[in-house]
Each structure stands twice: as C-alpha cells, then as structure tokens.
Amino acid sequence: MHFGATLRLLRVDAGxxxxxxxxKIGVSSAYLSRVENGHDQAPTPDRLMAIARALDLPPTLLxxxxxxxxxFVARYLEDVPSASxxxxxIARRKLNAAQLARVHAFLAAEFPARSASRSDAPRxxxxxxxxxxxxxxxxxxxxxxxxxxxxxLANAAPGLNAAAIAGEIRERERESPTGIGHxxxxxxxxxxxxxxxxxxxxxxxxxxxxxxxxxxxxMLLVIVGGGQAPLELLARAARLATxxxxxxxxxxxxxxxxxxxxxxxxxxxx
Amino acid sequence: xxFLLHSPLCLLIAQLVIIITTARVLGVxxxxxxxPLVIAEVVAGILLGPSLLGLVAPDVKAALFPAASLGILGMxxxxxxxxxxxLVGLExxxxxLRGRGRASVLISHTSIIVPFSLGAVLALYIYPTLMPxxxxxxxxxxxxxxxxxITAFPVLARILTxxxxxxxxVGAVTITCAAVDDVTAWCILAFVVSIVxxxxxxxxxxxxxxxxxxxxxxxxxxxxFLARMAARGTGRExxxxxxxxxxxxxxFLSAWATELIGIxxxxxxxxxxxxIPREGGFARILAEKLExxxxxxxxPTFFALSGLRTQIGLLNTPEAWIxxxxxxxxxxxxxxxxxxxxxxxxxxxxxxxxxLGILMNTRxxxxxxxxxxxxxxxxxxxxxxxxxxxxxxxxxxxxxxxxQVVYPPELLARELAEPPQPDTRxxxxxxFSVLMCVAFDRSGPGMAQVAGALIxxxxxxxxxxxxxxxxPAERTSTLLEEEDNAESPGALEPLLARSRDHGLSVRPxxxxxxxxxxxxxxxxxxxxxxxxxxxxxxxxxGQAFLGxxxxxxxxxxxxxxxxxxxxxxxxxxxxxxxxxxxxxxxVAVRIARxxxxxxxxEVTVLRIRFRNADAPHIDAFLKDMAADRVTIVEAIDDGNKxxxxxxxxxxxxxxxxxxxxxxxxxQIMTLCPNSxxxxxxxxxxxxxxxxxxPLTEPQTDAVAHA
Numbered sequence: 001m002h003f004g005a006t007l008r009l010l011r012v013d014a015g016x017x018x019x020x021x022x023x024k025i026g027v028s029s030a031y032l033s034r035v036e037n038g039h040d041q042a043p044t045p046d047r048l049m050a051i052a053r054a055l056d057l058p059p060t061l062l063x064x065x066x067x068x069x070x071x072f073v074a075r076y077l078e079d080v081p082s083a084s085x086x087x088x089x090i091a092r093r094k095l096n097a098a099q100l101a102r103v104h105a106f107l108a109a110e111f112p113a114r115s116a117s118r119s120d121a122p123r124x125x126x127x128x129x130x131x132x133x134x135x136x137x138x139x140x141x142x143x144x145x146x147x148x149x150x151x152x153l154a155n156a157a158p159g160l161n162a163a164a165i166a167g168e169i170r171e172r173e174r175e176s177p178t179g180i181g182h183x184x185x186x187x188x189x190x191x192x193x194x195x196x197x198x199x200x201x202x203x204x205x206x207x208x209x210x211x212x213x214x215x216x217x218x219m220l221l222v223i224v225g226g227g228q229a230p231l232e233l234l235a236r237a238a239r240l241a242t243x244x245x246x247x248x249x250x251x252x253x254x255x256x257x258x259x260x261x262x263x264x265x266x267x268x269x270x
Numbered sequence: 271x272x273f274l275l276h277s278p279l280c281l282l283i284a285q286l287v288i289i290i291t292t293a294r295v296l297g298v299x300x301x302x303x304x305x306p307l308v309i310a311e312v313v314a315g316i317l318l319g320p321s322l323l324g325l326v327a328p329d330v331k332a333a334l335f336p337a338a339s340l341g342i343l344g345m346x347x348x349x350x351x352x353x354x355x356x357l358v359g360l361e362x363x364x365x366x367l368r369g370r371g372r373a374s375v376l377i378s379h380t381s382i383i384v385p386f387s388l389g390a391v392l393a394l395y396i397y398p399t400l401m402p403x404x405x406x407x408x409x410x411x412x413x414x415x416x417x418x419x420i421t422a423f424p425v426l427a428r429i430l431t432x433x434x435x436x437x438x439x440v441g442a443v444t445i446t447c448a449a450v451d452d453v454t455a456w457c458i459l460a461f462v463v464s465i466v467x468x469x470x471x472x473x474x475x476x477x478x479x480x481x482x483x484x485x486x487x488x489x490x491x492x493x494x495f496l497a498r499m500a501a502r503g504t505g506r507e508x509x510x511x512x513x514x515x516x517x518x519x520x521x522f523l524s525a526w527a528t529e530l531i532g533i534x535x536x537x538x539x540x541x542x543x544x545x546i547p548r549e550g551g552f553a554r555i556l557a558e559k560l561e562x563x564x565x566x567x568x569x570p571t572f573f574a575l576s577g578l579r580t581q582i583g584l585l586n587t588p589e590a591w592i593x594x595x596x597x598x599x600x601x602x603x604x605x606x607x608x609x610x611x612x613x614x615x616x617x618x619x620x621x622x623x624x625x626l627g628i629l630m631n632t633r634x635x636x637x638x639x640x641x642x643x644x645x646x647x648x649x650x651x652x653x654x655x656x657x658x659x660x661x662x663x664x665x666x667x668x669x670x671x672x673x674q675v676v677y678p679p680e681l682l683a684r685e686l687a688e689p690p691q692p693d694t695r696x697x698x699x700x701x702f703s704v705l706m707c708v709a710f711d712r713s714g715p716g717m718a719q720v721a722g723a724l725i726x727x728x729x730x731x732x733x734x735x736x737x738x739x740x741x742p743a744e745r746t747s748t749l750l751e752e753e754d755n756a757e758s759p760g761a762l763e764p765l766l767a768r769s770r771d772h773g774l775s776v777r778p779x780x781x782x783x784x785x786x787x788x789x790x791x792x793x794x795x796x797x798x799x800x801x802x803x804x805x806x807x808x809x810x811x812g813q814a815f816l817g818x819x820x821x822x823x824x825x826x827x828x829x830x831x832x833x834x835x836x837x838x839x840x841x842x843x844x845x846x847x848x849x850x851x852x853x854x855x856x857v858a859v860r861i862a863r864x865x866x867x868x869x870x871x872e873v874t875v876l877r878i879r880f881r882n883a884d885a886p887h888i889d890a891f892l893k894d895m896a897a898d899r900v901t902i903v904e905a906i907d908d909g910n911k912x913x914x915x916x917x918x919x920x921x922x923x924x925x926x927x928x929x930x931x932x933x934x935x936x937q938i939m940t941l942c943p944n945s946x947x948x949x950x951x952x953x954x955x956x957x958x959x960x961x962x963x964p965l966t967e968p969q970t971d972a973v974a975h976a
Contacts, residue, residue, distance in 0.1 A: 136740070137781035144735075144779050151792035162796040204780070 002181025003066050005212035006238040007051070008036040010231050012176050013190055014055045025050040038212060042066035045074070061235045097268045124236050125263040127198035127223070132156060133255035138204040142217065145207070146170055146187050149199040149222040156197045157224060165189060165224055179211035183218035184241035186234055194225030196233055200258060202250045219246050240265060281339050282346070286571065288334065292318060293570040304670050308425050308634045311570055312663055315577020325583070335578060347575050350568025351639060352525050352539040353560060358424050358636075359543020360557050362449050374443055378450035380612035381630050382419045385604025386458075389418030392600045396593055400654040409466040413649045416458045417641065417658060418604055422634030423452040425666065429632065433673070440622045440677070444629045447609070452636065456540060459640060460533035466647050467532050477532040484527055485541065492520065493545045500552035517546070517556065534643055569635075576638050576659065579645060584653045594657040601661050605631040625677040632669045637662035701731030702864070703799040705829075706765060706776070707790050708738050713805030714765030716836030720803060720925075720947060722772035723842035724861065726868030734769070735797055738762045738780035739789055787822030794829050801861075802831045824930070824950045830857050831950045839925060839945040845873045846923040846944075848916045850880075851888045854929030857951040859895050862927045866899040873900045876919045878907050917941045 011021055018036070022029040025047055034040035043051065048066055052059040063070045077084045095103065132152045139145050150166035157165070168189035172178070179185040183206065199222045206216035221237045223230075240246075245265050252258035275281045296310035296317075317323060323331045335343075393401075393414040401410050426448045435441035464477035499513060521542045528538030546553045585591055606627040613623035641658050644650045650658070702725060706717045725732045738761050762778045769776045783789040794802045804820050824831050847862045849855045865871040877892065892902055905915050912933055920926050920942045928935055930950040939946055 131784070135782050137779070139779040140777055144777060147796045148779060148781060148793060151789065151796050154792065154796075162792055163798060166796050 002038055002179075002212040002241075003042045004036040004038040004040075006065055006180045006235070006241075008176070009178055009180060009186065009238070010055055010057065010234060011036075013188075013234060014231055016055065021051065021054055024054040045069065045071045055231060057231055057235060061232065065235060065238055101267070122196065122227070122233075123263075123266050124198060124221070124233070124240070125259060125266055127196050127233070128200055128259055128262060129156065130255035130259060132197065132199040133258050134199065134201045135252060135255065135258065136204040137201050139207075142173070142185070142187075142207055142209050143170060145201055145203065145220055146173065146222065149187075149201050149220065150224075152199050153197055153222065153224050157194060160194070160224075169222065169224070177210055179209065179217065180238050180241050181211060181213040181215065182241045182243050183211070183215045183246050184221065184238075185209075185211070185217050185219075186221045186223060186237045188223040188234065190223070190226040190230040190234075192226055192228070192230065194227075196223065196225035196227050196230070198223045198233075198237070200249070200262070202252070202258070218250055236266070275333060278339065278342060281334075281336075282342055285334060285339070285343060285574070286567070289314070289318065289570045289574040290567065293573065304674075305667065306425050306428060306634070306670070308422075309663065309667055311573040312576070312635070312638065312659070312666075314570070315573035315575070316580050316582070316659075317577065318574055319577035319580055321577070321580060321582040340575070340578065343571055343575055346568065347572035348535070350564060350572055351536055352521070353564045354569055354572075355536045355539040355639075356521055356543040357557060357560055357564060358452075359540045360546055360553050361427060362423060362452065362544055374446040374450065376616055377443065377609055377612040377626070378447035378454070381421070381447060381605060381609040382451055382454050382458075384608030384611075385418040385601065386415035388600050388604035389415040392418075392597065395596075396654070399589075400593070400651055400657075402648055402651045405466075405649055409462065409649055412458075412462045412465065413644055416455060416462050417637065417644065418601055419451065419458070420455050420633055420637045420640055421448045421451040421605070421630050422632050422636040422666065423448045424636070425632050425634030426629055429629065429669065429673075435677075440618075440625050440629075443613075443618075444626050447626070447630060451630070453544075456537060459643070460528075460537045463534050463643065463647065464532045466649055473532075480531045481528075481533050484531060484538075488524065488541050488545055492524075492542075493547070496520075496545065497547040500547045514556070514559065536639065536643070572642075573635070573638070576642055579642070579652065580656050580659045581652060582656060582660075584656050590653065590657075594660055597657050598661045598664050601633070601665055602631055605633075605665075621676060621681070625673060628669055628672045628676060631665050633662040634666045635662075637665075701729070701733070702801070703733035703735075703797065704801045704803050705735045705737055705790070705794045705797060705799040706803045707786075707823075708736065708761045708765050708805055710805065711761050711764050713834070713836065714761060714763070715768040716834055716839040716945065717803055717805060718765050718768035718772060718774070718776075719836075719839050719842060720832075720834055721769065721776070722774055723865040723869050723871060723925075724801075725774060728774050733797070733799070734774055734776040735793070735799065736762050736765050736769075736776045736778045737790065737793055738778075739783040739786040740780065741782070741784070741786075787819045787826060790819075790823050791826045791828065794827055799829055802827055802829055804831065804833045806833045806835050827952055830952050832861065833946075833948045833950075835939060835946040835948070837943060837945045842869065842871050842924050844923045844925075845871050846916075846920055846926045847873065847875045848912075848919070848926070848928055848933060848938075849875050849877045849892075850912070850929070850932050852929050852931050853951040853953075854931055854949055856891060856929075858927045858929045858947075858949045859892075861947070861949060863895055863897060863900055866897060870899060871924075874919065874923070875900060875902045876916065877902055877904050878912050878915060879904060880907050913937055913941070920944050 011018070016024075018032055019029045022032040025032075027043075027047065031040065035043060042048070043066070045063055045066075048062045049059045049071065051057075052062045055062075060070060060072075077087075090100075090103070093099075132149075134148060134152060137145055137148060139148070146169050147162070147166045150162045150169060153165055154160055154162035169187045172189055173187050177185070178187050199220075201220040201222065203218050203220070206218050208216045211217060221240065223233055223237060226233060240249075240262065245261070248261050249258050252261060275284055292314040293311045296314045297307050300307060300310035318331075318335070320331070323334075390411045393407075393411040397407060397410055401407070427445060429435075430441045430445060435444075460481060461478065464481065465474050468474035468477055496517070499516065521539060524538035524542040525535040526538070528541075529535035546556065585594060608627075609630040610623045610627035613626045614620065618626065638659065641650070641655055641662070645652070645655045704721055704724060706721060708714050708717060721734055725734065728734070762780060766776055766778060779793070781789075790802065790804075802823060804823060806820055820833055842865055845862045845865055847855070847858050849859060859875055862871070862873045862875070866873045875892065875895070877888075896902065903919070905919075907915065916926070916928075916933065916938055920938075923944055925947060926938075926942065926944050927947045927949060928938065930948050935946065935948045
C-alpha cells in the first residue's frame, strides 16, 4: 500500500485541505505534499498521532498503515527493556501470522487485557457478503467496474438505486482518484446516515488507470455508507492493499474463499 | 474652490470623485427605467460637459475641468480604454463562433455591409457641411461607414445576460453575430485609421502589411506562449502575481506596437484579450481582477471626456438637427434593417428577427470609442461628433424598450420552458444505447449486425455495452454441462471484432454471476440503456421460446428487451415488421424505422387489420412513423390467418422485427427461415425524466490494459 496516497484519500474524505492539515500538525504543506506523493518517507510516529487526531482516526490504525512502531510500544520498551528480548526471540524464529495468532491466543488467555480498546467500527469482512464479491470482472473502464459494483451494492442497501450509488461514487472518484497502490482502489461514497456495505471486485484484466505507484488496478473495494466512522473503514480497507493479499484475492475463484481470506487478513491485525 | 483644487493631482482626484459619483447616481436612475449602465455614464459625461454644466455654471466647469487638465484626464482614460478593450477581447470567446453555421455568418456579414454602405452614402450627402478641412473624402467616407457598422458587444452581452436571453436561439445567434461584427468592424477601423494617418499610399500599404504581420505574430507566437504560461501559472491558488505582471507587460507592449504601426493602440489591446487562453480559468481570473477598477474607476473618465467634447450647443440650426435625425435614421435603418432582412432570409420568425435587429442596433460605448478616435484623428468635426454621440445614445436607449415590446417576458419564459423539440420525423432521436448480452461465441456477430443497423454511424451519445456473465464455478451442475451449448469463456470477442468492423465501439464487461437475469436488468438500469439485446438459440429439447433467463429479463427489466434469433444474419437491408397494434408492435416499428434512418434499410410494415376493428390511434401512429424508406402494406386477417400472412411476407427479408404479442413468435419462427428480432416493450416508470448520462463520464475511465 502506498502510504501517501492513503493519507491523501483519508484527508480528502475528511474534507481537510492540504494546507489546513499541515498547519494543524505543524509541518509545511510542501512537506506534506511530498509525503502524499510518496517523495518523502511516512512521517514519524508522533506526527502520525497528530495527523490521526486531526482526522479523527484511531492513531494505531494510521501507525499500522505507515508500518511504524507505535510510540506506545516504544515507551513500553524503554520502561521494560527485557521485553525487547522477547521481541527479538519472536523475530529470530520468524513466526508467521498463524503462529503469531497462537502466541496472541496464549496472551489473551493468560493475561486478559484490562480494557477492550477495540474500536466498535465494523470490520471490513462484516460489510462484505458473498453476493457482493465480484470475481474476475473484466471491463475496459473503471467506471464500468464501479457501475457493476453499484448494482450489487444497491441490492444490499434498501432504498438506494444503483444509478444513484454509481453516480456518487464516480463523482468522488473524479474529485480525486482513490487508488492506494499495489493495484487496489477504494472507490466509495461515504454517508453517515447509511449503514455501510462494501463490495469486493477482482479484475480479470488489470485496468491501466492512474495510480500512485503506477501499477495497474487489480482489485476494487467499493464502500457505500459509513455510519459513525467512515474514515476508519477506508483505513481498514487500505490495509488489504499488500501484494500478498491482492494476489491471494485475485486468485480466489469463489466468493466464499475470497471472503475467508479477507477475514483472515483482518484477524491478523487484531 | 481654488484652495481645494490647487495642485494637478488634487484636481484629478476631485474630477474622479465627481465623475464616478455622477455616473453612479445616474446609474441608479437608469436601472429604474431598465436601461444599461452605459446610458447613465454617457449622459453623466454630457451633463458634466459644455452641454449642461458649461451652460448653467461656466465658472464651476472651468474650475473643475480646465483645458489644461484634460490632457492628464485623457491619458488616464486612454489607459482605461486599453484595459477595457483588453476586457472586451477577453469576453469574446472566439471558440463559440465555431459551428454556429450559415445563419450567423450571413446575418453578421449583412449587418456590416448594409450599414457600411448606407454610412458611405450618407457621407456623400453630409460631407459639404460636416467634413473638416483637409481630410480626404475617401477617409471620411470609410470612417462614416465603419462608425455606422459598430455593434456594442459588451453592452449587448450584458443586456442578453440580464434579460436571460443568452440561452434562447435569438440570444445565441445575436451574440455570435455581434462578436463577428465587432472583430470585423475593428479590423475595418484599424485599416481606416492607417489610411487616414498615412500621407501617401505606399505608407498605407506598409502599415497594412505591418498590421497583418503583427496579427500573425500575436496568433502564432504570443498565443502558444500564453497558453503554456497559463497552464503553468494557474494553480489552485489562482494566478501568481508574476503571471499577471507578464500578461500586463505583454498587453501594453501589444498596444504600443499597434500604436507604433499606425493602427490604434486599442486594437492591440483588443487582440491581446482575444488570444488569452480560455482553459483553466486564466481568462476568467484576469477578467475578475481587472473588471471593477476598469469599469468603475477608469471607464467613467473616458465617458466624461467624451461628454466634454460633446457640444450640443453646436447643433444650433434646424438643418443640423435634421442632419442629426438623418444620421440616427440611417444608422437604425442600416443596422436594424440589414440584420432583420438577413435574419428573415435565414428562416427566423419575424419576432426573432426583429429582436435580433434591435439588439444589433445597440451601439453603446464601442461607438463612442470609435468616435473619439475619429475626433482625435480629425476625420470628423466636433459637430458631427456630437451628432454621432447622440446617435449612439439613441440607438442604445431604444434597445431595451423596443425589445420589451417585440419580445415580451412572457413569451421569453415560454420559450425557455419549452426548448424546441428536434424533428424526429427526419432525424434520428439523439443518442441510443444498447446493452448486448452474449453467452456464446456465435451470438456475437449477429448482435453486432443488429447494433450496427440500429446505430449507423456512432456518435458520442450512442452507447453500446457488451455484457457476458459467467456462471459461478461451483454451480455448474451436471445438467448444465451436458447441454451442448457450453459457455465460451471469450464470448465477447466475436461481438467486439464484428463491431469493430462496423466502426462501432462497444464497452465490454464480464463477470461471474449466479443470477444472470437480475444482473442483466441491474446493469441495464445503472447504464440507463434504451434496449437490452439478448441472444437466443433453440435447444434440442425445445423449452418454450422466451423461457429461462430471457423470460426473467423480460419480466424484470425496466427497458425494452429485444431477443435476437440469428440465422446467419448478414447486413440488414430489408426488414419486415408485422404490425397488429400492440405496444410491442409499436416498439418494433420504431426499431425498424431506426434501422431505416441509420443504415438505409428498406422497411416494410405489414399492417394486419382484424375484422371489425377500428383503431384511430393506430392510424395516427403509423402516419407518424411514415417516412421515405418505410412502406406500409395493409392486409386483412379474415379468420386467424395472420401467421400465414407474415410467413408469406417474410420471404426475401433479412430480418423480421416482431412484437412479442399478440402474434406467437414461436409459431412464426418455426415456419420461417429468417432471422428474428422479437421485441418486448416495457413501460418506463417516468419516461420524461430520463437521466442524461453525465458528459464527464469518460474522465473516470481509462482504457483497459490490453
């Protein structure tokens, strides 16, 4: 995933201008623009926390996206240096996701967390359903893919018709493209009063549209509605944009398999 | 008094205060009587000049506008005019002249030639009394002609906008003509000025050559440069000041160049404005930056100056007033008459023509600018100048009230509410869209043939979509696999290939669908298509025709559905439509008629009358559908022989377009070897509110990775 493009996506949907955000977090707009365009590294954890506050997002989500070490962890390691030894052990063993899940399960059983700090925003796989997973779509225009996705979304959103949904999504797409790198785009129409639903579209033929990393589009996550925390949904969708996940999802032949994979990836993030 | 005006600067500032205040106060009055602001400004100038203030309070006038101060005021007003002409050029989007057709060209040319000639003839009559000494008769004549043919583009544009006329046909034609007129008149004027200034013929020729060279340089060198600069300098934050500075420097250089060449500086300013690129809001931002200071502060000084030069007192004899009246008459006759006749000639109604004529007759401040140039050059005498100013004032003044009579607001409202419908009898209704659903390789080519016949030459508003739905892998039951019509993975390819042969561009889409009928209907809805085209193939164990997916689509679709039964359908040249009067039959006739217009197919409508059935609305419908290539044949069904009639008529036809009821397609198809298009009509919920596809659609679309 292209962090800069994701940041721009979140910022545009939050309705904050580049200049305003830069001012809020105390950096120059030129610097922020470089970050958004991928010419500069993702900001430091502290700045990410500031951005998250400005955009009203859970800070951990943004730090996850930027693949930075959370300041929370950093502070903990300072306080309890022996913990870093444990991390080292984990790293040395190259534990994979499944094994980490077992460690996690052990932790949860042995040391139950004091307070559940999980946000109550829905997970992405909860918004998807087999009938909203469109596999091997082939078309020549992004607009057509959006239209087809809108058709399936309309079936799930009572009172909305496909044309209206497609119109909204296209409008948003025109404003600023929603590609977030690694062949993923998240076309969306956010509206707080509509229960969020999402559609997953994998493309049989990659679409050559302008994307932040110039990779052709292979997968679309189309999101309509949003409820309380629409931006969080987008940020969660962005986490799926890793080369591995995209390849896996594009190879899925049944909607259920694709859904299971999304669920799996999401569970890894906790 | 003297204390207040002791220095030239104080004087100038005081003059500005008085001029602007008078103009604005009169402007309020003018607005009350629905006159453009120009009238107020010109009148304000005249009132401040020798015609009123000079008569009533000569001391005040002498103190306020001493002869010595006029030079400074003059320079200021010249700068104002340069900027103003630049604005006029900016407002004039030459792009809109394109594609306005013969009417505008004819009208605008006539509305220059007629007043020009009349002005020249008038010059013949008035030159003994009104031509200043030492001016060549030719110059005088040319100038009178040019002065008569001016139309005030800016005033016109403002009147049209205020009266919401721009969107009407008259408004569109008028604004185009006025633009052409203004450009032409200014070219003529530039030529006249060069002739007047030149002492010898050779000099005039040199000036003309230089002017042409200058114009070419502006168009070929400066314009591309500006376009590049505008593209770089127009950001989200508007223009950078450097870009604006460069533009102004270029503007003044251009004005300077034209002044040096010997055509007037204003011409350079105007040309500069006209070549400013329109893209990206460059022109708009410049205009916004300039407009207030020019229109509110600088332009009134020009009017005041014109007013100071206007000495109504010079018209002190009855003959002078008669001449003045004559000038007004000739001006109106030339401009109004010329435009009116030309407009009638091109087929506009009398009301529209009159409105156009009266609008073109508006001379406003452009005339004033021309007159001042003439006065400065010495081509016209102060007396003639006064007469012509009065003429400009009268022609501008009469525009609004006469327009009110000729083109009352109620009429205007009606015209705006009902845009004229294009005549669908002779042309194809705009834009047709078809969703072609293919499941098998072999359905493609036939569908492409039908689409080609329906669309003909594809325009931007004709949309074609190809849709293929794959069954989900796990639902391929043994029963489906046994069917000999196994789906082909690339069933769209033959369709696309054949469409390309026909020069049609089809947007392909395919995806996995468990409920093809529902998805077809939904895609048709989201793409807002006029017709869903399905393929159908008779299977060995004949399920009833229009069964399965086809049946479901027909049941649920919100658009008309056509089912193609292709039996090696080639080019569609002869089409038969059996017609019994059902709504499905009516759609069948419309579709066939479309083919007649699009590809010139010979359409035969076989009207089958049932005994003792009298249907006036059917007669009316068929009468409406009648066209060159649509032949209507009558047949009478006396006792259930309709099917036989159709079978007989179908001989030698390429395609039979058939309504899904009342005749039984099943029965007819087993008897005829032809290709069939079975049409099912679907009442749209609200046909009036067709949602036009946004023009911007392609912007989110990028061409597929091949």
